[in-house]
Amino acid sequence: MSANVDADPRDFVEGLPNIGIMLQDITEVDSSLFVTAFWSMLETIEMAFIGTVVGVAIALPLSLLAARNLNHKFVYVPVRALLAAIRTFPSILWAILFVIIVGLGPFAGVLAITMYTVGFIAKLQYEAIEAIDADPMDAVGAIGVSKLQLIRFVVLPESASHLLSQILYIFDYNIRQTSILGLVGAGGIGFYIINYIKFFEYGKAAVFMLVVLVTVLIIDWVSVRIRDKYIIKSQRGMQVKS
């Protein structure tokens, strides 16, 4: 048993009935609170969405610059270093930084999500680009096309299904992340949750957490459907041998 982290299973077992109290509190909450929770969830989704879209838009050109099979060492080494630096911060630290820079509110949250998305997507995408089959790159490169044409006609189509899959994943992940950014005052549903908890209104906090849970489940279900429709099909197609 670790004394340092004070981990004691007995505390956990003894504390378990507290969930019951919390659930009981939910039944006593005014139903109009669900409307508030719904709107704040919508704000959270909006923040995650904007952060994801802007983040991907910035990550994509960076990933093209970071790919070793497309660039000279002098280009990809600094770009990779920059991306590694961006990835060292978790989104909550970015949020604190942006709250200091732009003040409290959702904008700081959007910026935090954007930064996290840039670091994450750019890395996965440059790895996907480097894993592209060398054959089409060689065959098209040997025609004497420009680098931009090579990117447009080989790199983007060959890595598109990876990118779509990663965007779906990060969007899903960003909604969960955005839900807690409110803890540091960066907007979204987490702001309500932390405040209710501070004032011991566990029932109300639980309502908001429930809304987060349901939303994440829905988003998850939708992304599975999109994945099935666009990604699995093309990958199955790729496996068709000549």
Added chain:
Amino acid sequence: MEKQKGSASISTLSIVQMNDVSASYDSKDYVLKNIRLSIPRGANYAIVGQSGSGKSTLLKLINGMMHPSNGKVLVDYKVPNTSDRKFKPFMHKIGYIPQNLGLIKNSTVLENILIGALPRVNGFNSFFKNFPDSEIKNAKKILKQVGLQGKAERKVYMLSGGEKRRVAIARALVQKPEIILADEIVSELDHMTAREIMDVLAEAQSTMNLTAIMVHHDLQLALEYADRVAVIKEGEKILEIGVEADRIVDFQTGNYTQKEILEMFNTESKE
């Protein structure tokens, strides 16, 4: 099946010259040793050898993807080098079909073959896949020529092995090339399909007046279609033969009879 030998006018001037060329990937083991070749303009030339004999390397030396360690390669009097700016304008005149074809599987047939026209389209237009009408018309004409009419909008991953090869040929032809390099383009196909593909290539070679340089591992097939066949073994050219008046002729030394040549190749295949 009647053989379709290329009837393009063969010039006495060579389009590809190799003088004592050696090549290696790791500067230790040579995959090609002292190769001397002279491929006439307009010829249908085949290079035959077993896996690992250096055939594919030979094609990469011609299109400039690889450089010789020793000796000199000249293609149309130029030194091929894909990273040399001076060679770039000539690159699209060489249609290269690698062994795995190098097609973009998630793109359509038409998008794939229009890649061959990219050196003629400016960067801005090509980024938005905005090709001139004349290029699209030409691409569709070539699709018909290779037997892919009606399949322009099909995604490549949905095609059969034979159809994929036709796409790769079409992409090379859209380049308006002077030379076509094909690396074992029919080796994984059944007998019938292989001949269909070879017929498509032979017809294009003769009607478009191209020089075709194809790598095979099947000597019989090579002799059937090519004017001349170079046999490579362990990186060295051991024979240069062709069929004249239904007899196999040894162009290199004149020392071997038809029977000896076939015997030599048969024992080689069994090794």
